[in-house]
Amino acid sequence: xxxxxxxxxxxxxxxxxxxxxxxxxxxxxxxxxxxxxxxxxxxxxxxxxxxxxxxxxxxxxxxxxxxxxxxxxxxxxxxxxxxxxxxxxxxxxxxxxxxxxxxxxxxxxxxxxxxxxxxxxxxxxxxxxxxxxxxxxxxxxxxxxxxxxxxxxxxxxxxxxxxxx
Amino acid sequence: xxxxxxxxxxxxxxxxxxxxxxxxxxxxxxxxxxxxxxxxxxxxxxxxxxxxxxxxxxxxxxxxxxxxxxxxxxxxxxxxxxxxxxxxxxxxxxxxxxxxxxxxxxxxxxxxxxxxxxxxxxxxxxxxxxxxxxxxxxxxxxxxxxxxxxxxxxxxxxxxxxxxxxxxxxxxxxxxxxxxxxxxxxxxxxxxxxxxxxxxxxxxxxxxxxxxxxxxxxxxxxxxxxxxxxxxxxxxxx
Numbered sequence: 001x002x003x004x005x006x007x008x009x010x011x012x013x014x015x016x017x018x019x020x021x022x023x024x025x026x027x028x029x030x031x032x033x034x035x036x037x038x039x040x041x042x043x044x045x046x047x048x049x050x051x052x053x054x055x056x057x058x059x060x061x062x063x064x065x066x067x068x069x070x071x072x073x074x075x076x077x078x079x080x081x082x083x084x085x086x087x088x089x090x091x092x093x094x095x096x097x098x099x100x101x102x103x104x105x106x107x108x109x110x111x112x113x114x115x116x117x118x119x120x121x122x123x124x125x126x127x128x129x130x131x132x133x134x135x136x137x138x139x140x141x142x143x144x145x146x147x148x149x150x151x152x153x154x155x156x157x158x159x160x161x162x163x164x165x
Numbered sequence: 166x167x168x169x170x171x172x173x174x175x176x177x178x179x180x181x182x183x184x185x186x187x188x189x190x191x192x193x194x195x196x197x198x199x200x201x202x203x204x205x206x207x208x209x210x211x212x213x214x215x216x217x218x219x220x221x222x223x224x225x226x227x228x229x230x231x232x233x234x235x236x237x238x239x240x241x242x243x244x245x246x247x248x249x250x251x252x253x254x255x256x257x258x259x260x261x262x263x264x265x266x267x268x269x270x271x272x273x274x275x276x277x278x279x280x281x282x283x284x285x286x287x288x289x290x291x292x293x294x295x296x297x298x299x300x301x302x303x304x305x306x307x308x309x310x311x312x313x314x315x316x317x318x319x320x321x322x323x324x325x326x327x328x329x330x331x332x333x334x335x336x337x338x339x340x341x342x343x344x345x346x347x348x349x350x351x352x353x354x355x356x357x358x359x360x361x362x363x364x365x366x367x368x369x370x371x372x373x374x375x376x377x378x379x380x381x382x383x384x385x386x387x388x389x390x391x392x393x394x395x396x397x398x399x400x401x402x403x
Contacts, residue, residue: 016347016380016381016382017380017381018378018379018380018381019377019378019379019380019381020376020377020378020379021377022374022375022376022377023372023373023374023375023377024351024372024373024374024377024379025370025371025372025373026369026370026371026372026373027368027370028368028369028370028371029359029368029370033379035377035379055381069381
């Protein structure tokens with residue numbers, strides 16, 4: 001049974017997205033908005049920090065289900081959390097329509113005492129299931145190798161052992 | 166394109182204008198996504214003179230210019246015309262009066278502008294006071310500068326500098342914008358446009374700085390309704 005480390009991540013991508021940063025450049029011709037400088041993007045309990053976030057718009061917003069935003073790319077000191085679990089990496093890409101997020105580059109996933117390192121973390125925000133690809137031996141607990149799915153020994157945490165909180 | 170008082174047909178072939186309108190209406194729909202703030206790129210068209218600097222004079226009719234240069238106050242100056250993309254606009258003020266010392270600086274009381282966009286939306290801009298610096302081809306709008314679109318977007322700042330004849334504007338102080346699709350706040354804002362030579366002729370490029378906060382509302386009944394409302398008119402446009 002696949003652990004659902006980000007179970008609590010069951011996520012509603014129609015919630016408002018709030019982004020704060022030092023500056024923002026909007027380029028109408030390319031339908032993009034580039035937030036730079038201590039960027040914090042939040043949607044529901046999901047929180048993303050990065051040095052730079054680029055938001056791609058869908059010029060014909062009527063036909064895309066989540067309205068205007070097609071996806072978001074984050075670069076530099078990317079830190080993702082949903083309150084309980086956190087993940088860090090160099091880059092992240094959030095496909096808003098599909099509810100899929102990829103975190104890449106020296107990824108470290110932390111849930112309580114469980115820490116898993118790997119190359120790419122794929123999080124399906126609809127189901128809350130996360131897969132670490134290219135997993136390396138983790139600091140505590142996680143088994144190395146295998147097809148990179150997350151195998152964790154769930155340390156008897158404070159009643160959160162079903163995965164989703 | 167020189168500005169004419171009567172909204173005479175724009176000197177363009179039908180399909181060039183339609184192309185501009187269709188390209189234009191797609192871009193305008195995009196603007197909704199980033200609120201009227203981007204629509205502010207049109208500020209150049211609301212208070213626009215023609216492309217070239219000397220066009221600034223053509224904002225006013227010869228008689229009005231004569232009156233102004235004689236230092237007289239113009240009551241209810243009103244100018245109707247068409248922007249480059251063929252959108253009808255009206256510019257008016259309660260009065261316009263040259264500064265006695267520097268006649269090429271004209272102060273405006275309650276300047277107001279309206280543009281009917283290609284997609285049928287009405288864009289209005291107004292401020293308590295304005296200063297037209299004809300020499301520099303520049304206009305300042307001050308005190309309660311407000312921009313609103315007919316589909317529920319509103320944008321406010323205290324001071325706005327507009328470079329006439331270009332789509333360039335700058336708000337040196339805090340700006341706020343909100344509408345069905347979300348809201349934006351920032352400490353300052355600069356609007357420039359892509360070089361006209363490039364493919365994206367005249368598309369807006371806007372930079373916000375100093376504590377930027379943006380809220381996007383992906384899809385809510387209100388936002389969809391607003392879009393539906395606007396898009397029903399869009400379907401009608403070419």
